[in-house]
Amino acid sequence: MKIAVRGALLAAAPLLAAAPLLAGAPAQADPSGPTTDATCVLDAHGVFATAVGAGGTDLPLPDTLAMTGTMRCVDAAGAPADTGTFERTVTMPATECTGDEHGDTSTTTVHWTDGSSSTFRFDRTDVIKVNGTASLVVTGVVTADSARYAGDTVNALGTSTGTGCGTPAGETTVDSTLVLRLTH
Numbered sequence: 001m002k003i004a005v006r007g008a009l010l011a012a013a014p015l016l017a018a019a020p021l022l023a024g025a026p027a028q029a030d031p032s033g034p035t036t037d038a039t040c041v042l043d044a045h046g047v048f049a050t051a052v053g054a055g056g057t058d059l060p061l062p063d064t065l066a067m068t069g070t071m072r073c074v075d076a077a078g079a080p081a082d083t084g085t086f087e088r089t090v091t092m093p094a095t096e097c098t099g100d101e102h103g104d105t106s107t108t109t110v111h112w113t114d115g116s117s118s119t120f121r122f123d124r125t126d127v128i129k130v131n132g133t134a135s136l137v138v139t140g141v142v143t144a145d146s147a148r149y150a151g152d153t154v155n156a157l158g159t160s161t162g163t164g165c166g167t168p169a170g171e172t173t174v175d176s177t178l179v180l181r182l183t184h
Contacts (some may be wrong), residue, residue: 035182037152042086042108042178044069052132052162053097054170060094060101065174071110073182082148084112090125097165101127116147116150120154120180132162132171136178152182 034082046067067088073081095101104125110118114171138156138161158178166172 003045011078017133026110032057034153036151036181036183038075038081038182040071040073040082040180040182042045042069042158042176042180044072044086044088044176044178045172046090046174047086048095048172048175051164051170051172053094053165053167055168056166058097058165059097060096060099062091063095065090065092065095067176082112084110086110088123095127096129097132098130101129107130108147112148118148118150119143120146121157122154127160132165132174134160136160136176138178138180142182149182152181152184154182164167 008050016060044067046065049064049066050061052063052087052135067086067090070083071086071088072083075081086108088106090104090106092101092104095104101123102143104122104127107124108122110120112118120140122138124139128135128136136156136158138154138158140154142152144150156178158176160174160176162171162174163172
């Protein structure tokens, strides 16, 4: 039995060595690659302009979502960095209770605790949604005139949940958590 396990491990060694390459991670650190400035968590509550899936229908319809919340950032070493509050308006060309949404856009204005502000432009948000629960993949930039992280690239993942899909009233609110990686 020990021989079979050792043989399997030895046979798997080349695959394990290649795993970082398959996962998209660099095999060695590339000094010319992006540098992480911060990782931030955005916790938000939002209200839809028009209830999603009202009356039990699940047709993709244009909508907007007004969100507010808090933002907490840590630097590349994991030390607490910046905190603030934000507001965001999400434009959704075809939101629905269950389905894929591609191309949602938004602008997030962050008000840092010292009174300065930064603008995060989310150029693309992909949403995969089932009965009001969604996974989020976001890309964008921090605008050049921002007080913090100006010009950084934004890559984010998150989730959102809402209730009301499939009911007469429909989904009217949503709560989300988004984790952003800011690089330059």
